[in-house]
Structures are given as C-alpha cells and as structure tokens.
Amino acid sequence: MSGKPVSGAAQGDPLLNDVAVIAAIEAVPSILEVCCRVTGMGYAAVARVTEDRWIACAVRDEIGFGLGAGAELPVRTTLCDEVRASREVIVFDHAAEEPRFAGHHTPLTYGLQSYISMPIFRLDGSFFGTLCAIDPNPHSASKPETVETFRLFAQLIALQMDSEERLARSEAALLDARDTAELRDQFIAVLGHDLRNPLAAIQAGATILLKSDLAEQPRAVVRQMQVSGHRMSRLINDVLDFARGRLGGGLVLERQTAVALDAVLRGVVDELRSAYASRDVVFHADLATPVACDPDRIAQLLSNLLANALSHGDPAQAVTVRASSGPAGFELWVANGGAPIPESARQRMFLPFTRAQSSERREGLGLGLYIATQIAAAHGGALELTSDAGETRFTFRMPTD
Numbered sequence: 001m002s003g004k005p006v007s008g009a010a011q012g013d014p015l016l017n018d019v020a021v022i023a024a025i026e027a028v029p030s031i032l033e034v035c036c037r038v039t040g041m042g043y044a045a046v047a048r049v050t051e052d053r054w055i056a057c058a059v060r061d062e063i064g065f066g067l068g069a070g071a072e073l074p075v076r077t078t079l080c081d082e083v084r085a086s087r088e089v090i091v092f093d094h095a096a097e098e099p100r101f102a103g104h105h106t107p108l109t110y111g112l113q114s115y116i117s118m119p120i121f122r123l124d125g126s127f128f129g130t131l132c133a134i135d136p137n138p139h140s141a142s143k144p145e146t147v148e149t150f151r152l153f154a155q156l157i158a159l160q161m162d163s164e165e166r167l168a169r170s171e172a173a174l175l176d177a178r179d180t181a182e183l184r185d186q187f188i189a190v191l192g193h194d195l196r197n198p199l200a201a202i203q204a205g206a207t208i209l210l211k212s213d214l215a216e217q218p219r220a221v222v223r224q225m226q227v228s229g230h231r232m233s234r235l236i237n238d239v240l241d242f243a244r245g246r247l248g249g250g251l252v253l254e255r256q257t258a259v260a261l262d263a264v265l266r267g268v269v270d271e272l273r274s275a276y277a278s279r280d281v282v283f284h285a286d287l288a289t290p291v292a293c294d295p296d297r298i299a300q301l302l303s304n305l306l307a308n309a310l311s312h313g314d315p316a317q318a319v320t321v322r323a324s325s326g327p328a329g330f331e332l333w334v335a336n337g338g339a340p341i342p343e344s345a346r347q348r349m350f351l352p353f354t355r356a357q358s359s360e361r362r363e364g365l366g367l368g369l370y371i372a373t374q375i376a377a378a379h380g381g382a383l384e385l386t387s388d389a390g391e392t393r394f395t396f397r398m399p400t401d
Helices: 015-023 028-039 080-086 105-110 144-210 216-247 262-275 295-312 368-378
Strands: 043-049 054-061 090-092 114-121 127-135 256-259 281-287 291-293 319-326 329-336 382-387 392-398
Touching: 015 043, 015 054, 015 144, 028 043, 028 054, 028 127, 028 144, 043 080, 080 090, 080 114, 080 127, 114 144, 127 144, 144 216, 216 262, 216 295, 216 368, 256 295, 262 281, 262 295, 262 319, 291 295, 295 319, 295 329, 295 368, 295 392, 368 382, 368 392
Parallel strands: 281 319
Antiparallel strands: 043 054, 043 127, 090 114, 114 127, 256 291, 319 329, 329 392, 382 392
16 A cells, blocks of 8 residues: 555644544444444544644554554545535545546545545534545445444544543532532631631630729720620621632521520620610510521621621611511611612622722621621521611511411
C-alpha cells in the first residue's frame, strides 16, 4: 500500500483531548471490530476531523497501514475532509471502477480500493469527525445495511461522548460540592466555636465585674464592653445563619408546639433597653394564644428588628414593639419614627449586606433584616415593611399552629 502517515500529534495538542475521550469509550474497540467484519476491510478508525487537521482517535489495523491512535494525516489528502464539508457519507466498493474515484488523489495516494466514511455529529449538531474503514482490495461496503450499520455506530459514538462529558461535569460538580461543604463546615466551626467561646468569656467577665464594687468610670467602661459583646454575639449569629443558608443546610428550627412568648419577647426588649439606655422602648403584648414556633428564633427575629429600629430610627422618638396572638395567627411588629425609607431603598431592605442609607452611624453587616425574613419564612410566615412620614414599621405574621 502506498502513502505514508505523517508523525503523531505533538504533546499538549488540544485535539489529544478528543483522542482521550474516544479512548475512554469502552464500546469503540468492539465497534471497530464489527466495522471490519461487516465490510471485510482491514482498517477501521474513529477520526477527529477539522478544517485543517485529521487525527486518528481509535484504530483497528489488520493490514499494517501503520497509522495508530494519535497519529495524523494531511487533512487535504483524505476523503474525510470532503465528508466534513458535505456532511454526507462517502462510500465506494471498487475505486478503479468508480468514475468519481478512479482518478481521485486519496485512493491513488493511499492505494485504496474500498472505502466508507460516515460523519459523526455531536448532539448539538456540530461535526466531530468520521467513522471510517479502508482496504486495498475491493469490498462490498455500499450495501444499504452496511451503511446503516455505520450510521448507527456513529450515532452511538456521539451519544457516548456526550454521556461521558455529562458524567465528567457531574463528577466535577460533585467535587466542587464536597469542597464547598468542607469550606462551609470549617467556616461554621470558626463562627460557632472559635469566635463564640472567647466572646462568651469576655461577656462573663464583664458580668462579674459589674457585680463588684467599681467606681462610676470603670463601671461605664465595663458596661460598654457588655453592650459591645451583645452586639458581636448578634453579628456572629447573623453571619452563622447566613453561612448555613447560602452555603447549605438552611436555618435550623427547633419548633415547640405551644410556646408562651410573652417572657421570651420581654427578655429581648429588656436586653436592648439595657444596651440603648438612652432610648425609649415601649412594649405591648396581648398573647392570648400559645404559638407553635422556635422561641429562640422568634427572639432572634425581634432582636434584629428592634436593633435595626434603634440604630436607624429618630432617637428623640420611642420605638414601639407590639405582639399579639389569637385564632387569626401571631403578629409581631416594631415601629420607629424618623424619615421614611425611600421606595428605591425598600426594594433592597431584605437583601443580604444591605444597610439603611442614612448619615447616621451604621452598625452590623446588613444581615439582620435578611436573617429575619429567613426566620419568618421558616415559620411559614412573612415579614412586611411599611414606611411613611408617621413611622417605619416591620410586621411579622405567622400561623399560631
């Protein structure tokens, strides 16, 4: 047989990825063997064909053609180049007796008499290459059943390539998910242990100092340390909940069937009254019906809403907290005076890392209202905002059971 293949593809060639993809398909060797059996030809291959490259991806060589996987032919010397251009199969049984191929350069260059080249199309319709078979002797390759067999094999190869790619993407996504889960666990561990523990020690120390006989100035400093500790604790809780919600796991509820919330809510109000000693906080409760809820999460929701009102409301006006429960459900609202929130800002209020647009001192990370909405949703309720010249009010409503 005349004709010599050119040297193999260089290392680092991106087309070698296609060689690897075809090599990973377990069915390809069997497909090539069947192609040789049904045609009687001695050489079959899956070839990657582009406008300027022809590279063998998988080969069955029973005639010593000498072209192995990864090796190339000049694409213009091949009929596969014409298959790429026409997107149609080319097949002949005896080149010397075919007017179109008797003087064609490909059979003359490579000493071929029988030939078939079936295009392989990816599922998105793009052209990948060919499933081809050649032989120096005449063979009956053009029989309809033979051509259809090659067509089905080409489709099978394309399907398998797409399946392998989807599997590879899924495995990569799984690895990313595992990495994310590990990062989440490490991050939550830092928040939940490495920051909370020393903060708890600081708060406990401040509490002990306040019980001792201190002069007014150091007592004021310790009291400020205690207030700052409470604020840091809220920040850690908010970031911890944000990490759980966004990195996986979601907010965790420990719902109880019938909770008397009066003492829970009053405790939050008293804590923030202590932290904002100069502010007037009015609390009203009419909790005739116990509520099925997670009391700690409801306390966290109120703490976030009340801290937001105290931070951004008019300091000369009282902040009002009102809670009620009955057959219609549980309602909790926090209202403060001050300038109304602009409509453009209201649309962003419940997004994470969003803070009120004002000239006042800003506290926190802008997670408090976002966490409050997540707590509301986890309880099957909702958090609403109204704001006008009279007041700004955040209202939480949920079923009582």
